[in-house]
Amino acid sequence: MSAVIEAKGLSKRYGKRTAVDGIDFSIPAGRIVGLIGPNGSGKTTTLKAALGLIPFEGELSVLGYDPRTERDALMQDVCFIADVAILPRWLRVADAIDFVAGVHPRFNREKAERYIAGTKLKPSMKVKEMSKGMIVQLHLALVMAIDARLLVLDEPTLGLDIIYRKQFYQNLLEDYFDEHKTIVITTHQVEEVEHILTDLMFIRDGRIVLAASMEEIGERYIEVMVSHDKLSAANALQPIDRRTVFGKAVMLFDAGAPGGATRQQLAALGETRNPSVADLFVATMKGSYA
């Protein structure tokens, strides 16, 4: 099957500022992709372009459609939660379910009602009576009940407490996701999604700095707790990041880089393990907050 999202030279400028700078990427079907980058790095802009919400330059095909000209057809198969989207204050829970059931051919009412039964929401409740977390719960219940081929979640769990966040990601994986679906997630809480992601894309200053599957990343990046006596040997192998944990040096190595250290070399330096996505992110983004 061809790619769900295929971008070639995708660019978006706001006046003089370049938000997305000619990026290429391809997301195949059946993946859960984490699009991760600091604030203002262009991740929301990229997603907006893919959802046909903004004009852009370059080539972008989503499920075979051009989001600029074929948005109406595209939205039959795509669903999204935008980071700043909010439900209108006058909407009632029961009306929201009726409306989405009425306009969306792929909406499963039982599913939505089941998700809502797991919250404190009542059918007669209006959005203006809800807490921020409850509004997100309603929005997620509606979106998760839509059998879309592509689901885009831009900061979906903002305002949710940790119990519901965990439950949401579990539902997403067990109840929603299958090999015909593709999910693109952006979030600041990387540690909560890293175990469900199949692919990672790091974006910085409108460019993609890393795009790889989780397996590739597991093979490529190695974190080593370097023993004191091997520090200079470790530094010679050009770690991409170093920090200190409980007085011990922890270094991150890219085994996939040309001339990079091999697994055996690194194992000789000390205890090795796979880095967390958060550590990898921090190492990759160094300097972008300066």
Added chain:
Amino acid sequence: MNTTTMKWLLRREFWENKGSMFWAPLVVGALLVLLVGGTIVYGVAAHGVPAHVTINGQTVANGGMAASVTLESREMIAKIATGMYLATASPLFFMLSFAVFFYCLNSLYDERRDRSILFWKSLPVSDQMTVASKAVTALLVAPLITIVLAVGASLALLFLVCVAFSFQGINMFSAVLASRDLYLSPLILVALLPVYAVWALPTVAWLMLVSSWARTKPFMWAVGVPLIGLLILKWVDTAMEKISGVSLAIMPYAQDIAARILGGILPGAWFIFKGGVPAGLRPSENGVDLPALVSNSYATLAGLDAWIGVALAVLMLFAAMRLRRWRDEG
């Protein structure tokens, strides 16, 4: 167009605007019945039937005492009452104009301001259909709701008056129920709805265009642009006249345009655009000539100006749709 989606979009608009489109006219209609009806019932009960009855400026003399009310004068009262009873609900139609004005002004602005537009856009509903559903709500749904409520309130009031008379021994029921206009009046209102829609369309489209375009304060833009434009034109025109003695002669057109993009949603405004209410339609001693009201109203559609307005309105709605499609909300 997908009719199921349209049905749900119209329902959505009703949910959002239930207060201004349904509850407000319902409450005002109920108050009208209670206050006006109460006053009449009390007046008749306390002071007996007056020597003459005045309904909307039409006087039927020799109402007289109960015993002396002739069949003829009874029929005359019934004819006037049934021809004009809907006029008692005119506050509701006035309210309708306000409701539609602010509805249109906020129709594409509120969803951007509260960012719920991104939720609506995540559903398979096109911008064309959304904009169309809002225009249909303003032009047909809201007026229809008002018509139903107005007819209900007017009938209740008429009934109250008849009851009050019957306590004085005057049975108006048979004359009222036998009057053709009692049944004709609500149909007339519905028959006028297409005329209303044609003349209201330019105003609705203008307000929706501003609503989809303005970043802040849509009211200032919607009202300010035509009025200030008119003012500037007036200055230029006056200056030209003073200096060269030649008037631009566009002022009447400019005023007409401003009136039509702001005042088209007033029911009956078509007569004003066409130079006043025809003499034959002014209420006379025999009440109102309802069929003439319909034919005169439809006659206003014969000219080109009504349809130029429609054409411009379609362009404005198209622009509003494109703006909604591409507006980037942060």
